[in-house]
Amino acid sequence: xxxxxxxxxxxxxxxxxxxxxxxxxxxxxxxxxxxxxxxxxxxxxxxxxxxxxxxxxxxxxxxxxxxxxxxxxxxxxxxxxxxxxxxxxxxxxxxxxxxxxxxxxxxxxxxxxxxxxxxxxxxxxxxxxxxxxxxxxxxxxxxxxxxxxxxxxxxxxxxxxxxxxxxxxxxxxxxxxxxxxxxxxxxxxxxxxxxxxxxxxxxxxxxxxxxxxxxxxxxxxxxxxxxxxxxxxxxxxxxxxxxxxxxxxxxxxxxxxxxxxxxxxxxxxxxxxxxxxxxxxxxxxxxxxxxxxxxxxxxxxxxxxxxxxxxxxxxxxxxxxxxxxxxxxxxxxxxxxxxxxxxxxxxxxxxxxxxxxxxxxxxxxxxxxxxxxxxxxxxxxxxxxx
Numbered sequence: 001x002x003x004x005x006x007x008x009x010x011x012x013x014x015x016x017x018x019x020x021x022x023x024x025x026x027x028x029x030x031x032x033x034x035x036x037x038x039x040x041x042x043x044x045x046x047x048x049x050x051x052x053x054x055x056x057x058x059x060x061x062x063x064x065x066x067x068x069x070x071x072x073x074x075x076x077x078x079x080x081x082x083x084x085x086x087x088x089x090x091x092x093x094x095x096x097x098x099x100x101x102x103x104x105x106x107x108x109x110x111x112x113x114x115x116x117x118x119x120x121x122x123x124x125x126x127x128x129x130x131x132x133x134x135x136x137x138x139x140x141x142x143x144x145x146x147x148x149x150x151x152x153x154x155x156x157x158x159x160x161x162x163x164x165x166x167x168x169x170x171x172x173x174x175x176x177x178x179x180x181x182x183x184x185x186x187x188x189x190x191x192x193x194x195x196x197x198x199x200x201x202x203x204x205x206x207x208x209x210x211x212x213x214x215x216x217x218x219x220x221x222x223x224x225x226x227x228x229x230x231x232x233x234x235x236x237x238x239x240x241x242x243x244x245x246x247x248x249x250x251x252x253x254x255x256x257x258x259x260x261x262x263x264x265x266x267x268x269x270x271x272x273x274x275x276x277x278x279x280x281x282x283x284x285x286x287x288x289x290x291x292x293x294x295x296x297x298x299x300x301x302x303x304x305x306x307x308x309x310x311x312x313x314x315x316x317x318x319x320x321x322x323x324x325x326x327x328x329x330x331x332x333x334x335x336x337x338x339x340x341x342x343x344x345x346x347x348x349x350x351x352x353x354x355x356x357x358x359x360x361x362x363x364x365x366x367x368x369x370x371x372x373x374x375x376x377x378x379x380x381x382x383x384x385x386x
Contacts, residue, residue: 002372003325004298005187006365008263016255020247027246035250036197038257039182043162043172045199047206050250051213054159054183054196056243058086058129061179061198064208065127065153067092074114075129075157076106077332077352083129083157084333092126094342096334098349102287104133104300107351108142115150124150130177131157134329135189135267135295136288137166140176159183160297162190163264167291174201179209184249187365189263189295190256192249208238216240266366267296270373274299274362277377281384282307284358298329302358308384316360318383324376327361 036048073087077096100107154177184192216238284302334344
């Protein structure tokens with residue numbers, strides 16, 4: 001089976017983990033801060049806060065921005081459920097903005113239209129979570145301009161996009177947002193096994209996120225409500241969580257980061273090869289905005305269903321039977337049973353639903369090579385049965 005994504009673990013990665021296992025610290029040591037510096041430095045942010053998953057990073061980002069009961073958080077319906085769930089964890093209400101029909105990212109025009117209505121209704125969002133689907137950045141310049149006009153904060157959900165660029169700068173520089181979140185799950189661009197990070201240029205946001213990731217506990221005398229009682233003393237000043245990353249994970253991440261740009265370059269080359277060799281098939285291939293340089297976490301295609309004899313389910317099943325680990329990214333969040341119980345329904349976000357009805361994600365990862373990619377292309381051609 002050729003999976004849709006796969007981690008690449010080298011001997012250097014293994015040795016980095018072994019070094020930590022033989023050290024004095026398996027958690028809460030010097031390696032996690034070092035990893036935070038490596039990632040934030042690479043993308044051009046001032047601060048990084050490493051946690052045990054991107055979901056945790058999204059949660060503490062919402063908390064740091066003051067999201068709570070009565071607030072609205074908007075995001076894309078084409079994303080994993082964690083993007084919106086993170087707001088629900090804070091007691092906020094969630095709504096969605098339909099996607100751009102070419103990039104499948106949150107559509108800035110649809111956002112502006114929805115903001116006009118929300119302003120008149122007194123229901124403006126406190127935070128908009130812009131999801132960089134597949135590794136391609138949203139139209140952040142337009143979203144940032146709308147944030148200034150309507151007064152909301154921005155979280156970039158860049159779980160797919162570490163190593164991507166927007167307007168020539170790395171995603172995560174936070175030039176167009178308050179906080180950016182990365183994922184280091186094994187199928188992502190680089191991995192810490194499980195893990196995530198929030199990066200920001202705001203020292204106060206970084207401080208709050210650091211508190212929330214570790215029980216809301218501090219040993220900093222400047223943050224305490226009274227004078228310290230001794231070297232053992234700490235105070236819980238927020239209701240936090242146990243979201244810490246281990247030293248083992250961070251060591252793996254530091255080693256992986258040395259190959260980040262190489263990984264993205266290989267993904268770019270494989271995606272270009274897909275573009276060339278799939279061009280004559282009845283497919284809509286991923287469109288790239290000229291302002292972006294995608295990390296190509298995934299390569300989604302849309303079936304031209306009016307030009308093929310089979311439906312999406314049949315094509316999907318044929319590819320799986322041929323050993324091609326295709327997937328679908330994603331089932332629109334508003335169509336999940338939990339969200340339907342909140343009042344969402346089919347037809348609410350037509351572009352997202354159309355994309356979902358036609359979409360299949362093809363395998364894409366650096367070690368698949370052209371031979372593995374040729375096997376995918378051959379199987380896709382056969383499954384479409386022109």
